[in-house]
Amino acid sequence: MRDDRVIAPALLAWYDRHARVLPWRVPPGASVRADPYRVWLSEVMLQQTTVAAVRDYFLRFTALWPTVQDLARADDAQVMAEWAGLGYYARARNLLACARAVATAGEFPVTREGLRALPGIGAYTSAAISAIAYDQPETVVDGNVERVVARLFAVATPLPAAKPELTALATRLTPSTRPGDFAQAMMDLGATICTPRNPACGFCPLNEACEARAQGIATALPRKSPKPAKPDRSGLAWVALQGDAVLLEERPAKGLLGGTLAFPSALWDGRDLPPPGAADWRDLGEVRHVFTHFNLSLRVLAGDLDGTPGRGHLVPLRHIDRNALPGLMRKVWDMARADFAT
DNA sequence: TATGCGTGGAT
DNA sequence: TATCCAAGCAT
CATH class of the missing domain: 3.90.79.10 (Nucleoside Triphosphate Pyrophosphohydrolase)
Known part of the structure; x- marks a missing residue:
C-alpha cells in the first residue's frame, strides 16, 4: 500500500464508518451541506482548543446567534462575556469583526483566498471552511494532519521547520472528490487513532502504508523543536x-x-x-x-x-x-x- | 521566522 | 508536580 492514491479512499472508507458525531458537523453521506456559518464558528473556537472545551460554547453561541447576521448585530460586551473561559480572546474580537464583514458582504467567501482575508481566519481555517463547507479541493493542515503525515512518510525534520514539507505531502494525498470529508477524516484519525502519545496503530486504516510504523518510530514523530522555558x-x-x-x-x-x-x-x-x-x-x-x-x-x-x-x-x-x-x-x-x- | 496569546485535561 | 498538548492567528 505504498501508492499515495490508496490513502484517501482507505481513509474515507474508515471515516464513513467512524466519523465523530459533532454539533457543527454533517455526517458523511448526508444530503444537506454543512452551514458555512457553523463551520466557521466551530473552526475558530477549535483553534488550539479541544473539542470537549468547545462543545458547550458552540451550542450556546448558535442558540443565541443562529446566523452570522445575528452575530454581527450582537453587543461586543455580550460576545466577550459568552467567550469568557475559552481563552485566546483575540479570537472573540476577530470573530465579531469577521461576522460584521460577512454580514455586510451578504455571505461567506467560497475560496481559500477570500476567506483568508477575513479577520481571525488564517491558513488553516480558510482551507478548512473552503473544503468542508464548499467542497473545494483545498488541503487542510492542522496539528493532527501534521502528525499523521509526518508518520505516514516518516518525516524526521522537526516542527515548525517541517511544516512546508508536511503541507506538500498532505497536498499530494488530498483527493479531488470529498476534500472536506478527507480533511475531517485526517483530523478525526489524528484525534482518535494517530494520537501523540500512544497511537492505536492496530486500528489504523492506514497502518499498512505507514512508514513510521514500519520503522517502529511512530511515537517519536513528529519531532518538535525545544520550547523556551516558561518564566x-x-x-x-x-x-x-x-x-x-x-x-x-x-x-x-x-x-x-x-x-x-x-x-x-x-x-x-x-x-x-x-x-x-x-x-x-x-x-x-x-x-x-x-x-x-x-x-x-x-x-x-x-x-x-x-x-x-x-x-x-x-x-x-x-x-x-x-x-x-x-x-x-x-x-x-x-x-x-x-x-x-x- | 519568532513571539505573544488561555485554558483544562491527560499522562 | 511538571510537561505536553488541542481543528492557529497576528504581528
Whole structure:
C-alpha cells in the first residue's frame, strides 16, 4: 500500500464508518451541506482548543446567534462575556469583526483566498471552511494532519521547520472528490487513532502504508523543536468594594486577556502601579495561573474604597457573573468570595 | 521566522 | 508536580 492514491479512499472508507458525531458537523453521506456559518464558528473556537472545551460554547453561541447576521448585530460586551473561559480572546474580537464583514458582504467567501482575508481566519481555517463547507479541493493542515503525515512518510525534520514539507505531502494525498470529508477524516484519525502519545496503530486504516510504523518510530514523530522555558511572573489584583458593589474594568483590547472583564490588576511589575483607589488593603492570598508563555502568581488584595475609584466601574455584587470572567479572574473572584463568606 | 496569546485535561 | 498538548492567528 505504498501508492499515495490508496490513502484517501482507505481513509474515507474508515471515516464513513467512524466519523465523530459533532454539533457543527454533517455526517458523511448526508444530503444537506454543512452551514458555512457553523463551520466557521466551530473552526475558530477549535483553534488550539479541544473539542470537549468547545462543545458547550458552540451550542450556546448558535442558540443565541443562529446566523452570522445575528452575530454581527450582537453587543461586543455580550460576545466577550459568552467567550469568557475559552481563552485566546483575540479570537472573540476577530470573530465579531469577521461576522460584521460577512454580514455586510451578504455571505461567506467560497475560496481559500477570500476567506483568508477575513479577520481571525488564517491558513488553516480558510482551507478548512473552503473544503468542508464548499467542497473545494483545498488541503487542510492542522496539528493532527501534521502528525499523521509526518508518520505516514516518516518525516524526521522537526516542527515548525517541517511544516512546508508536511503541507506538500498532505497536498499530494488530498483527493479531488470529498476534500472536506478527507480533511475531517485526517483530523478525526489524528484525534482518535494517530494520537501523540500512544497511537492505536492496530486500528489504523492506514497502518499498512505507514512508514513510521514500519520503522517502529511512530511515537517519536513528529519531532518538535525545544520550547523556551516558561518564566515565573508575579502581580497584584485589587478587589475593590464600595457598599455592595465591586470594581471591574475592561482590559485594553490588545495584549494579555485583551478586551475581557477584569479586576484592576498589574501583572508584571505591579509594585510600580497604584491601586485603583484609596483603601485599607487586606492581603487575601495568592492565585496561581498558567499562561502559554509564563506562570503567574497573582496576589489578591481586597478593601473598601474610600471615595471615587480611579478607573473601572462599580458593579453590584448580585450582578457579578462569574462565567463572564476569564479563567484567571474567576480564581480571583472565588478567592474574594471565600473571604466575604468569613 | 519568532513571539505573544488561555485554558483544562491527560499522562 | 511538571510537561505536553488541542481543528492557529497576528504581528
